[in-house]
Amino acid sequence: MILQKYQGTTENEAVEAAKRDLGESAVIMHRRIVKPKGFYKLFKKPYYEVTAGLEENITYKKEAKERESVAKPPQEESAIEQKLNSLAKLIEEQVAATASSSKESASLKNDLEALAKEPSEDKEKDTESKDIQEEKDMASEKRIACLQLIYNQLLASEVDETYANELIGEIEGSLKKDATIDNVLAAVYQKIVLKLGTPFSLEDIGKDVKYIFFIGPTGVGKTTTIAKIASLFKLVKKTNLALLTADTYRIAAVEQLNTYAGILSVPLKVVYSASELSDAKPEMDGFDMVLIDTAGRSHKNKEQTEDIKRFIDAIPENEREVFLVLSAATKYKDLVRIVETYSEFTGFKLIFTKLDETGAIGCMFNVRMLTGAPLSYMTWGQQVPDDIGRVDAQAIAKQLLSGGDNT
Ligand SMILES: Nc1nc2c(ncn2[C@@H]2O[C@H](COP(=O)(O)OP(=O)(O)OP(=O)(O)O)[C@@H](O)[C@H]2O)c(=O)[nH]1
Ligand SMILES: [Mg+2]
Structure with missing residues (x-):
C-alpha cells in the first residue's frame, strides 16, 4: 500500500495533486485543514491536506526508490478516533490476558526443561536466548490475538468470512515484526478504505x-x-x-x-x-x-x-x-x-x-x-x-x- 500526503490552497487542489502524482486510482483516505502554528500563523493562511492511498499492485509512476520513502502510514491514522479507541482498549486487555497466561505456561515449561537438563557452562547463554525467543513469541502472539479480535469485529459487522479472511491475511503478511496494536488497527482501517474505493458521485x-x-x-x-x-x-x-x-x-x-x-x-x-x-x-x-x-x-x-x-x-x-x-x-x-x-x-x-x-x-x-x-x-x-x-x-x-x- 502506498500512502502520500498532498497539500493545496483548496481541497480540490490537493486532491488534483494526488491524482496527478498517483493517477486516477488514488483513493483519498483522509482530509484536513492545516492551520499554521506559532508566530508564522500571522503570515500564513490555512491550507488543505489530503492523504491519498494506492494499492501496490496498481502501477505508480514514481521510482521505486521514492516509493519506499512514502509507504508509511500517516501519524494521525494511528489514532482512528474514539470509536476505534474502545476496540484498541479491548484488544489491549485481551492481548494482555493472553500474554500473561502464556507467560505463566512458558515459565513453567522453562522450569521443567531446566530441571530435566544437566547443569552446563552454557546455561547463562541459554537463558538469554530463551528470553529473546520468549519476547519474539510474545510479539507474534500479540499480533495474532489482535488480528483475531479485528476479525471477530468484522464478522460482527456481517463482513463475509471470505473477505474478512482475505483482509486479515493481507494485513498479516505486510505487518512489521514490531507493529503495535495501533499500527495493526491503522493498517486494517486503511486497507478497508482502499478496498471500498472512491465512491462515485x-x-x-x-x-x-x-x-x-x-x-x-x-x-x-x-x-x-x-x-x-x-x-x-x-x-x-x-x-x-x-x-x-x-x-x-x-x-x-x-x-x-x-x-x-x-x-x-x-x-x-x-x-x-x-x-x-x-x-x-x-x-x-x-x-x-x-x-x-x-x-x-x-x-x-x-x-x-x-x-x-x-x-x-x-x-x-x-x-x-x-x-x-x-x-x-x-x-x-x-x-x-x-x-x-x-x-x-x-x-x-x-x-x-x-x-x-x-x-x-x-x-x-x-x-x-x-x-x-x-x-x-x-x-x-x-x-x-x-x-x-x-x-x-x-x-x-x-x-x-x-x-x-x-x-
Ligand atoms: N427506513 C427507510 N425507508 C426507506 C428508505 N428509502 C425508502 N424507504 C421507504 O421504503 C418504501 C419503498 O420505497 P420506494 O421508493 O417506493 O421503493 P421502490 O424501490 O421504488 O419500490 P417499487 O417501485 O415498488 O419497486 C417507502 O415506504 C419508502 O419511504 C430508507 O433509506 N430508509
Ligand atoms: Mg418505485
Whole structure:
C-alpha cells in the first residue's frame, strides 16, 4: 500500500495533486485543514491536506526508490478516533490476558526443561536466548490475538468470512515484526478504505452521460432515492433535469413520482416500452440530466429482468449510467443472487438504502468486493431530500471495525 500526503490552497487542489502524482486510482483516505502554528500563523493562511492511498499492485509512476520513502502510514491514522479507541482498549486487555497466561505456561515449561537438563557452562547463554525467543513469541502472539479480535469485529459487522479472511491475511503478511496494536488497527482501517474505493458521485459523470437508470428489487427505495437525488440536483445545483418513469405496472407508482415532479417543478415523462423510451430522446434534448425510474423486479423472474434490460439498452452506453439500488437490510445471501442476476446484463454503480434499519453494514463491503462495482450513495431514512449522502468510505471503515449495532 502506498500512502502520500498532498497539500493545496483548496481541497480540490490537493486532491488534483494526488491524482496527478498517483493517477486516477488514488483513493483519498483522509482530509484536513492545516492551520499554521506559532508566530508564522500571522503570515500564513490555512491550507488543505489530503492523504491519498494506492494499492501496490496498481502501477505508480514514481521510482521505486521514492516509493519506499512514502509507504508509511500517516501519524494521525494511528489514532482512528474514539470509536476505534474502545476496540484498541479491548484488544489491549485481551492481548494482555493472553500474554500473561502464556507467560505463566512458558515459565513453567522453562522450569521443567531446566530441571530435566544437566547443569552446563552454557546455561547463562541459554537463558538469554530463551528470553529473546520468549519476547519474539510474545510479539507474534500479540499480533495474532489482535488480528483475531479485528476479525471477530468484522464478522460482527456481517463482513463475509471470505473477505474478512482475505483482509486479515493481507494485513498479516505486510505487518512489521514490531507493529503495535495501533499500527495493526491503522493498517486494517486503511486497507478497508482502499478496498471500498472512491465512491462515485453523479457530479463526476462525463458530459455525454444524461440518462440515469435506477434499477433493483421491489420496495428497496428506488423512487424515493430518485426524489432525493432530483431535489439535490434541482434545488442545490440548479441542474436542468427531467424525470422519466418506465414503471407503469402500478398506477400508484406513476402518481408517487408525479407528486415529487410537481413539488420540484420538473417534467415527468411516462414511457410504456423500450421503444417509447428511444422515441422520447428528442424530447429530452433540452435537459442535462434525466432520472429514470423502473419497476421493482424480482431477480428470480427472467421475463421481468429481460424487460429492464430492454429499457437500459434503449439508451446508448455512452449516454447512460445505471444505479443498482439495494437495501442494506437484505440478507447477504439474497444480495448475492440479486447482483449476479443484474451483472449478467449491465454494469452498475451501487446505492445502498435503509441503513437506518440495520446496524451491520458488512453487506456494503461484501457487495463491493463481490462485484467490483463502485459504491455511490447511501440513504438512511424516508425523508426527502435529507436522508441521503455520498458513501463515506472512512466512516464505513470505522463502523465495520466497531462491530455493527453499536453505532
Ligand atoms: N427506513 C427507510 N425507508 C426507506 C428508505 N428509502 C425508502 N424507504 C421507504 O421504503 C418504501 C419503498 O420505497 P420506494 O421508493 O417506493 O421503493 P421502490 O424501490 O421504488 O419500490 P417499487 O417501485 O415498488 O419497486 C417507502 O415506504 C419508502 O419511504 C430508507 O433509506 N430508509
Ligand atoms: Mg418505485
